[in-house]
Amino acid sequence: xxxxxxxxxxxxxxxxxxxxxxxxxxxxxxxxxxxxxxxxxxxxxxxxxxxxxxxxxxxxxxxxxxxxxxxxxxxxxxxxxxxxxxxxxxxxxxxxxxxxxxxxxxxxxxxxxxxxxxxxxxxxxxxxxxxxxxxxxxxxxxxxxxxxxxxxxxxxxxxxxxxxxxxxxxxxxxxxxxxxxxxxxxxxxxxxxxxxxxxxxxxxxxxxxxxxxxxxxxxxxxxxxxxxxxxxxxxxxxxxxxxxxxxxxxxxxxxxxxxxxxxxxxxxxxxxxxxxxxxxxxxxxxxxxxxxxxxxxxxxxxxxxxxxxxxxxxxxxxxxxxxxxxxxxxxxxxxxxxxxxxxxxxxxxxxxxxxxxxxxxxxxxxxxxxxxxxxxxxxxxxxxxxxxxxxxxxx
Amino acid sequence: xxxxxxxxxxxxxxxxxxxxxxxxxxxxxxxxxxxxxxxxxxxxxxxxxxxxxxxxxxxxxxxxxxxxxxxxxxxxxxxxxx
Numbered sequence: 001x002x003x004x005x006x007x008x009x010x011x012x013x014x015x016x017x018x019x020x021x022x023x024x025x026x027x028x029x030x031x032x033x034x035x036x037x038x039x040x041x042x043x044x045x046x047x048x049x050x051x052x053x054x055x056x057x058x059x060x061x062x063x064x065x066x067x068x069x070x071x072x073x074x075x076x077x078x079x080x081x082x083x084x085x086x087x088x089x090x091x092x093x094x095x096x097x098x099x100x101x102x103x104x105x106x107x108x109x110x111x112x113x114x115x116x117x118x119x120x121x122x123x124x125x126x127x128x129x130x131x132x133x134x135x136x137x138x139x140x141x142x143x144x145x146x147x148x149x150x151x152x153x154x155x156x157x158x159x160x161x162x163x164x165x166x167x168x169x170x171x172x173x174x175x176x177x178x179x180x181x182x183x184x185x186x187x188x189x190x191x192x193x194x195x196x197x198x199x200x201x202x203x204x205x206x207x208x209x210x211x212x213x214x215x216x217x218x219x220x221x222x223x224x225x226x227x228x229x230x231x232x233x234x235x236x237x238x239x240x241x242x243x244x245x246x247x248x249x250x251x252x253x254x255x256x257x258x259x260x261x262x263x264x265x266x267x268x269x270x271x272x273x274x275x276x277x278x279x280x281x282x283x284x285x286x287x288x289x290x291x292x293x294x295x296x297x298x299x300x301x302x303x304x305x306x307x308x309x310x311x312x313x314x315x316x317x318x319x320x321x322x323x324x325x326x327x328x329x330x331x332x333x334x335x336x337x338x339x340x341x342x343x344x345x346x347x348x349x350x351x352x353x354x355x356x357x358x359x360x361x362x363x364x365x366x367x368x369x370x371x372x373x374x375x376x377x378x379x380x381x382x383x384x385x386x387x388x389x390x391x392x393x394x395x
Numbered sequence: 396x397x398x399x400x401x402x403x404x405x406x407x408x409x410x411x412x413x414x415x416x417x418x419x420x421x422x423x424x425x426x427x428x429x430x431x432x433x434x435x436x437x438x439x440x441x442x443x444x445x446x447x448x449x450x451x452x453x454x455x456x457x458x459x460x461x462x463x464x465x466x467x468x469x470x471x472x473x474x475x476x477x
Contacts (some may be wrong), residue, residue: 001401001420001421002403002440003401003402003440003452004401004421004456006461012464012465015464015465015467016464016467018469070475086411089445127425127445127446128428128445128446128447129445129446130428130446131446150445153445153449154400154444154445156444156447156449157428157444157445157446157447160413160428160430162410164411166412167412168411180405203450205444206444208442208449208450209449238460238464257460259453259456259459259460259462260452260453260454260457261442261450261452261453261457262450266449267431267432267449269430269431269432270431270447270449272430301421306468306474309444332436355397385410
């Protein structure tokens with residue numbers, strides 16, 4: 001497939017690895033912001049092939065992981081209502097919430113959306129929010145709630161669904177919004193004394209939508225390089241090489257290593273629709289806490305599509321996190337997944353304690369799936385050019 | 396969710412007042428909304444996220460980047476033998 005195969009070329013990867021090795025003179029810590037990039041790095045074994053001077057820490061860019069517990073609990077409560085069809089991207093269904101007592105019409109308790117479905121709740125996985133609109137058109141007797149989560153990549157789709165619902169008079173459609181944005185998270189991480197990151201690989205598809213001009217003041221303020229990076233192994237190596245070159249030269253600023261998809265301005269029509277439907281707001285990030293002006297909420301003119309206003313009784317839910325789970329530290333790059341005592345023991349993809357073990361973009365899920373079981377020893381030299389891949393000793 | 400994949404536009408049409416396309420993900424054909432890509436043409440490759448085309452992949456930029464990467468003079472390559 002064009003635009004995929006050439007970015008998985010092993011010879012070119014070796015060349016880039018050699019150039020990174022040649023360029024680097026001292027240890028650097030880079031954070032890849034996006035969970036999709038984390039999975040690609042672990043899957044392709046790049047973490048084990050890079051020179052030992054490079055520590056890659058995994059960032060908060062897993063939308064499923066940072067969706068706050070109270071929104072997951074609200075989703076569970078809404079989904080258990082007999083008058084609601086609850087629609088969601090598939091990843092959210094196994095995300096553990098608190099144990100929520102279901103509405104009187106349903107029976108018992110549920111800890112995730114799958115459990116609600118098991119008790120008879122009408123929970124449906126959709127690929128796109130436009131699918132949720134179609135379900136609303138086909139089921140005029142029910143309220144169809146869509147779980148509008150994600151970063152700037154899903155915001156254009158989620159905003160368009162609301163806009164279309166309004167234009168078509170679909171009054172039985174509503175959204176439970178939990179939208180977050182990347183630049184505010186980078187600032188929060190850089191302001192935290194516990195997070196030590198020398199440079200960032202910015203998320204290529206977030207920048208496809210928003211452009212990268214928002215990152216220029218951040219690079220300047222924190223004196224760091226930020227490199228817009230794609231998702232295939234060659235893209236990631238390109239981003240890492242650019243970031244290392246900037247660090248070694250003592251330069252900060254924004255570079256674009258994903259120019260086939262990203263421009264400085266991004267996708268203007270998409271930004272216009274986001275702005276029409278959403279406005280910036282403070283958002284709670286699961287495991288991290290509230291970050292000021294770090295997400296979107298519906299504008300007042302779209303309030304009738306806000307599931308939280310339509311069903312105000314779902315507001316007051318007491319949330320309870322697992323005391324064992326350290327996903328908050330993992331999401332800030334302060335701990336690696338395999339540093340968690342529960343990793344692979346109490347917490348597995350089948351019995352997740354935190355969302356990072358569930359999502360296809362969660363760092364814990366990547367470490368589990370691709371066999372990074374043992375505790376890390378970042379300064380120990382990995383076998384050059386060899387990815388150990390799946391396997392390893394389960395400790 | 397952010398792992399958008401390239402897809403080739405094979406047909407453009409309108410549905411429910413929106414610009415839509417049939418797109419081919421290397422064999423799997425799906426429908427995607429092209430409202431955010433007013434200039435998209437049949438044959439373009441786009442990055443599709445949750446059913447929406449978000450960028451048209453720039454062939455010239457892709458070629459230039461690839462050329463640049465391939466020109467890297469990789470001394471010390473023997474450390475990374477196959």
